[in-house]
Amino acid sequence: MANKSHLETEIDRLLVARQTVRQIASSLGIPRLVVEERKKQHVARIRARRSLGWAFLGLTAIVVALAIEVPHLYRSFEQDSIIEELRKTALSVEQDKPAATSTWLVSEEFQGPQLLAIRAGQIDQLADELDRSVARVEEIPEIQAMIAKSGKKFLVSIFSPPNGIMHIAKESEAFDPAGKIEVTFFGPAGFNTPIVQGLYLSYQSGFGSVFVAALRYPDPRWFDAFLWHELLHRQKHLDHAASATAPFLSDVWASEEVQGHELARKILDHHTRQAYSRTLAEIARNKWAWSLKNFLRQLRARDLESLEDLFVPGSKDESRFRSSQYLLDLSFVWLKQRQQGQKLIQAKIEAYRLLATKLGRISPSTR
Numbered sequence: 465m466a467n468k469s470h471l472e473t474e475i476d477r478l479l480v481a482r483q484t485v486r487q488i489a490s491s492l493g494i495p496r497l498v499v500e501e502r503k504k505q506h507v508a509r510i511r512a513r514r515s516l517g518w519a520f521l522g523l524t525a526i527v528v529a530l531a532i533e534v535p536h537l538y539r540s541f542e543q544d545s546i547i548e549e550l551r552k553t554a555l556s557v558e559q560d561k562p563a564a565t566s567t568w569l570v571s572e573e574f575q576g577p578q579l580l581a582i583r584a585g586q587i588d589q590l591a592d593e594l595d596r597s598v599a600r601v602e603e604i605p606e607i608q609a610m611i612a613k614s615g616k617k618f619l620v621s622i623f624s625p626p627n628g629i630m631h632i633a634k635e636s637e638a639f640d641p642a643g644k645i646e647v648t649f650f651g652p653a654g655f656n657t658p659i660v661q662g663l664y665l666s667y668q669s670g671f672g673s674v675f676v677a678a679l680r681y682p683d684p685r686w687f688d689a690f691l692w693h694e695l696l697h698r699q700k701h702l703d704h705a706a707s708a709t710a711p712f713l714s715d716v717w718a719s720e721e722v723q724g725h726e727l728a729r730k731i732l733d734h735h736t737r738q739a740y741s742r743t744l745a746e747i748a749r750n751k752w753a754w755s756l757k758n759f760l761r762q763l764r765a766r767d768l769e770s771l772e773d774l775f776v777p778g779s780k781d782e783s784r785f786r787s788s789q790y791l792l793d794l795s796f797v798w799l800k801q802r803q804q805g806q807k808l809i810q811a812k813i814e815a816y817r818l819l820a821t822k823l824g825r826i827s828p829s830t831r
């Protein structure tokens with residue numbers, strides 16, 4: 465007679481072969497009760513194995529579903545929706561603004577010397593605004609360094625499409641372009657030309673000139689921030705900095721933009737006795753976020769409004785530029801609270817690329 469475990473194996477084999485209890489008992493010469501007892505255990509084992517199989521299948525299904533779903537969720541969560549929401553956030557701030565009603569300082573375009581003569585008073589007004597800007601910010605070390613290189617006298621030009629650029633002097637001064645910083649103003653007709661490309665302020669390296677829309681800028685502190693960002697680009701170009709000619713959106717190229725926006729932030733800080741940076745830091749601290757994108761996603765209109773409250777409300781025209789500066793500054797401050805050194809510099813460059821390419825209007829020829 466076989467030993468117990470051999471007997472069990474034999475019963476199991478016959479059970480699997482679908483023999484009846486009676487057949488098994490008689491073929492092995494054992495009591496039916498023994499076979500019945502063994503069959504109960506056999507059935508229980510099969511059931512357990514089956515439910516384990518179902519559990520495994522279920523788990524596989526969940527893993528497959530996650531593998532398909534998570535990257536999709538991640539993508540939409542981390543990219544598309546952030547940019548969409550930021551756009552909405554920025555827009556909702558803009559929508560609160562009074563509509564822009566004739567914020568242009570020039571109602572007619574500058575066409576020909578005669579009209580220029582008529583408009584001379586306006587040109588003086590624009591030129592004076594540049595001199596006042598120098599007086600407001602020349603204490604800032606970065607601006608002092610620029611003034612040390614390029615001086616602080618401006619040559620005001622007028623962009624008069626389709627005639628081109630006309631250099632002019634203030635009524636009280638003789639025309640003398642030597643050693644002056646050229647700033648070219650334009651009116652509404654210049655705005656949508658291929659040169660200006662709808663930018664209110666830009667540095668045009670082809671002309672070596674900062675182009676400025678002849679608008680009424682409601683808050684001179686913001687005019688300073690915009691203007692000196694562009695003057696920094698001019699300075700970099702004159703200095704033959706690698707960033708001035710680096711490929712569009714490359715790290716080196718973007719590093720100059722980061723510098724331009726950081727100079728603008730310093731100007732806004734200077735004008736608000738650091739209240740601007742304090743508000744930025746407060747907003748960044750109060751959000752619990754695991755990534756920059758997640759932080760940006762948590763920004764709400766009221767966050768941008770708390771920054772905007774520090775200034776005279778902007779015209780609709782400049783809201784877009786203010787919003788871009790707010791979002792970049794918030795990103796840089798959030799990153800600075802978490803990183804340092806070369807890693808921080810690289811993270812700022814990537815933040816600039818993320819935001820500027822989605823929210824701003826930048827192109828290889830203007831910056």
Ligand SMILES: [Zn+2]
Pocket residue numbers: 693697721724831
């Ligand atoms: Zn720029």
